[in-house]
Amino acid sequence: MIKVNAVGDQCPIPIVKTKEAIKQLGGSGVVETSVDNEIAVENLRKFAAHSGYGFESTQDGAVYTVTMTVGEAQEECAQCAPDCIEYGTVVVISSSEMGQGDEKLGKALMKGFIYAISKADSLPETVLFYNGGAFLTAEGSDSLEDIRAMAEEGVEILTCGTCINHYGLSAEPPVGSVTNMYTIAEKMTGAKKLIRP
Amino acid sequence: MAQDIIFCKTGGCGAKLGAGMLSRILGMLPQQEDEKLLVGFKGHDDAAVYKISEDTAIVSTLDFFPPMVEDPYTFGQIAAANALSDIYAMGGKPITALNIVCFPESMDMNILGRILQGGCDKVNEAGALLCGGHSISDSDIKYGLSVTGTIDPERVLRNNTCRPGDRLILSKPLGVGIINAAARAGAASKEQLDAAVEQMTKLNKYAAQILEGFEVHACTDVTGFGLLGHLKEMLGGEIGAEVEFKNIQTLPGVYELAADFMITGAGQKNRHFAGETVEFLTDDYAAEEVLFDPQTSGGLLAAAAPQDADRIISELKAQGHICSLVGTVTGGNRIRVR
Numbered sequence: 001m002i003k004v005n006a007v008g009d010q011c012p013i014p015i016v017k018t019k020e021a022i023k024q025l026g027g028s029g030v031v032e033t034s035v036d037n038e039i040a041v042e043n044l045r046k047f048a049a050h051s052g053y054g055f056e057s058t059q060d061g062a063v064y065t066v067t068m069t070v071g072e073a074q075e076e077c078a079q080c081a082p083d084c085i086e087y088g089t090v091v092v093i094s095s096s097e098m099g100q101g102d103e104k105l106g107k108a109l110m111k112g113f114i115y116a117i118s119k120a121d122s123l124p125e126t127v128l129f130y131n132g133g134a135f136l137t138a139e140g141s142d143s144l145e146d147i148r149a150m151a152e153e154g155v156e157i158l159t160c161g162t163c164i165n166h167y168g169l170s171a172e173p174p175v176g177s178v179t180n181m182y183t184i185a186e187k188m189t190g191a192k193k194l195i196r197p
Numbered sequence: 198m199a200q201d202i203i204f205c206k207t208g209g210c211g212a213k214l215g216a217g218m219l220s221r222i223l224g225m226l227p228q229q230e231d232e233k234l235l236v237g238f239k240g241h242d243d244a245a246v247y248k249i250s251e252d253t254a255i256v257s258t259l260d261f262f263p264p265m266v267e268d269p270y271t272f273g274q275i276a277a278a279n280a281l282s283d284i285y286a287m288g289g290k291p292i293t294a295l296n297i298v299c300f301p302e303s304m305d306m307n308i309l310g311r312i313l314q315g316g317c318d319k320v321n322e323a324g325a326l327l328c329g330g331h332s333i334s335d336s337d338i339k340y341g342l343s344v345t346g347t348i349d350p351e352r353v354l355r356n357n358t359c360r361p362g363d364r365l366i367l368s369k370p371l372g373v374g375i376i377n378a379a380a381r382a383g384a385a386s387k388e389q390l391d392a393a394v395e396q397m398t399k400l401n402k403y404a405a406q407i408l409e410g411f412e413v414h415a416c417t418d419v420t421g422f423g424l425l426g427h428l429k430e431m432l433g434g435e436i437g438a439e440v441e442f443k444n445i446q447t448l449p450g451v452y453e454l455a456a457d458f459m460i461t462g463a464g465q466k467n468r469h470f471a472g473e474t475v476e477f478l479t480d481d482y483a484a485e486e487v488l489f490d491p492q493t494s495g496g497l498l499a500a501a502a503p504q505d506a507d508r509i510i511s512e513l514k515a516q517g518h519i520c521s522l523v524g525t526v527t528g529g530n531r532i533r534v535r
Contacts (some may be wrong), residue, residue: 010324011462016382017459039462046465047458050482085478154478154533161362161503173363177439177527178362180503 005150006035006040007063012038022053028071035064044068064129079172084153088192089124093132093133093179098197111142113197117147123155124195128179130143130160137173160184199502210294224456236287241430242356243283243417246348258283261341262296265377265493266394269308273315275397276420279420279494280342281323284507285405286418288348294320300355301337313496323402331440353388356417357433359500363414365523366509368404369396370423371487374453381460392448396492397521404497404520407512412502419495423467424523425488427498428532429474437529442484446521455490456483463491471532479535488534500526 002021006014014035018072037042040056044066048055054069094173097106098113114136117124127150129137136143151157157176164178166170171178188194223238235245235254244258260280264272270398276292284291296316300309320327325344359365376393379385385393401418408416419427425440432438478486496518501509506522515522527533 011465012378012380012459015458015460016384032206037462039465042465043458043460043462046460046482050458070515151529152494154476154535157535171362172528174528178503 001030001031004031007036008179009035011040011043017045017115018044018047018066022068022070023132026072029069030112030155031068031070033066033068035066036062038064040064041066084121084123084127085195086122087125088189088190089122089195090187091124091127091197092188092194093127093136093197095127095132096135110136110197114143114146118150123150123153126156126158126191127176128184129156129176130162130163130184134159134163134167134169135174137175138167138169139174144175151175158183158187160187177190201323206242210228223362225311225462226393227269227491232472236355243286244346245288246287246289246350246353254353256284256287256346256348257343258287259297259341259343260425261339262283262493263337263339265396266390269311270315271394271398273317274319275314275315275394275494276312276340277316277319277323277342278398278400280344281319281325282401282420282494283344283535285401286345286354286356287346287348288352288405288409288416289348291320291323291325291344292347293345293469294325294327295343296327297331297339297343298330298332298534299337300332301333301336301338302334304338306370312338316342317398319398323400331469332366334502354413354416356431357413359415359431359436359465359526361396361436361526361528362503363526364503364506365428365499366501366506366513367400367419367424367445367496367521367523367525368401368497368499368513368518369419369492370446370448370451370519370521371419371490371492371495372448373397373493373495374423374461374464374491375451375454375459375487378461380455382459384457384459386450386452389448389454393394394447398495399449399494402496403516404518406437406511407500407509407518408497408517410503411505411509413499413504413505413509415500417498419492419498421463421467421491421493422470423464423489423491425471425475425532426467428523429471431495431500432474432526432530434474434530436479437531438524439527439533440488440524441522442479442526442534444522445487447487447521451487451490452483455486460486461491468527469493474514474530475534480535484534486527496520497522 018033022023057065098109161178233248248254
């Protein structure tokens with residue numbers, strides 16, 4: 001075991017000294033670092049977590065002792081669930097109706113479509129709303145709850161500002177943000193997969 | 198050398214008290230109301246604004262900190278650029294400045310002379326007058342200024358008046374705190390240090406002049422609380438923002454230094470302050486550190502009307518500012534980083 005005294009040292013020195021000691025270990029082993037503030041303990045914890053070292057800390061008065069174990073088999077981190085956003089997938093909603101024909105049916109289909117994508121295992125990176133699509137992100141839309149659910153999962157929700165103005169909708173849609181043609185064009189041309197219901 | 202010992206502590210805006218702790222204490226003070234006080238404690242703005250006549254208000258601010266660089270003249274310049282910055286962040290023009298000095302009596306007074314000269318040169322560059330100050334003997338060096346400016350009361354740029362849809366623009370690259378931390382560990386190159394100094398000594402006057410010509414709804418300067426800490430204050434808990442890390446300019450090699458754990462205590466305090474407000478949609482540890490990195494004399498963070506954002510960016514770039522389109526103000530009350 002190597003002991004490192006970093007009492008009185010400001011970050012990043014405690015980490016630098018600890019790294020130096022780990023290098024000296026030249027393999028598996030234990031490094032014990034003493035510091036005098038909790039922030040340094042937290043920074044050492046981040047360092048250990050990202051380097052895959054075992055981490056323990058104890059406090060004795062004003063001195064904190066951090067024990068790092070190198071070469072321990074690391075458990076898979078529970079938070080690393082597969083990312084449910086499919087980057088590069090862009091959904092374009094250009095109308096409040098899905099398909100052409102009966103208006104009432106078209107609206108019901110669109111509501112169903114948005115519900116279905118919001119519940120899918122992999123969510124799109126971005127959903128663009130323009131022309132009649134702008135009504136779906138506006139106050140009073142039947143799909144607002146589903147769109148909000150996607151936004152909360154990290155899906156980028158963008159509504160065309162020109163369309164909002166044209167239809168006299170609220171300048172600040174209740175979900176997502178307002179965008180312009182430059183961004184719409186960039187998102188569409190940059191998409192790996194473009195979905196247009 | 199005596200100054201080596203003193204210079205090795207955490208300096209610059211990284212020496213600020215944690216924002217969370219500060220908010221609690223300030224919340225306990227009585228809020229004084231006066232119709233002429235246009236900007237006070239509320240909203241954690243950059244400077245106080247007091248209306249003295251129909252067309253003039255005065256902007257008051259002060260800022261001081263321990264050194265973060267070895268060279269005293271450079272330190273003086275940085276401290277002054279940083280103190281003046283709050284005036285620019287409010288949309289004001291600095292008119293007078295007073296020195297604030299803590300200096301060990303036993304130390305070489307020529308060092309103090311160089312610090313004050315650096316400060317004075319920056320105040321002159323800002324077009325303001327340095328007209329006095331106050332100094333006390335202390336164990337460590339600290340320097341800064343109290344600056345007074347003027348502003349049209351109708352054109353005060355608050356920090357918390359951004360609107361959903363606004364584009365967020367940052368006028369300087371991030372990473373000053375990380376480079377200074379790496380320098381203390383002997384891990385920063387001369388090129389990196391020079392790049393950091395160039396940004397820290399740069400007056401926000403020039404970026405503010407460009408912003409003046411456009412529809413800007415809110416503005417602050419990014420200092421000790423890092424980009425995300427200051428952005429959180431700007432949003433005031435009532436609106437949200439989306440931040441795109443890949444669009445953000447950083448000083449050379451900063452991402453790699455962060456990945457190598459050249460990180461500060463102040464950055465970790467900023468992470469605590471931002472807390473639940475910030476949501477990272479990607480798993481990129483080094484990017485998080487850069488976004489929480491405390492800046493000394495950082496850039497202006499402006500919320501501009503969407504139609505003006507691209508033109509502001511191109512004008513800033515044309516004048517040599519290393520600027521970024523950081524993201525967009527949104528509904529909700531979270532800052533989502535991707």
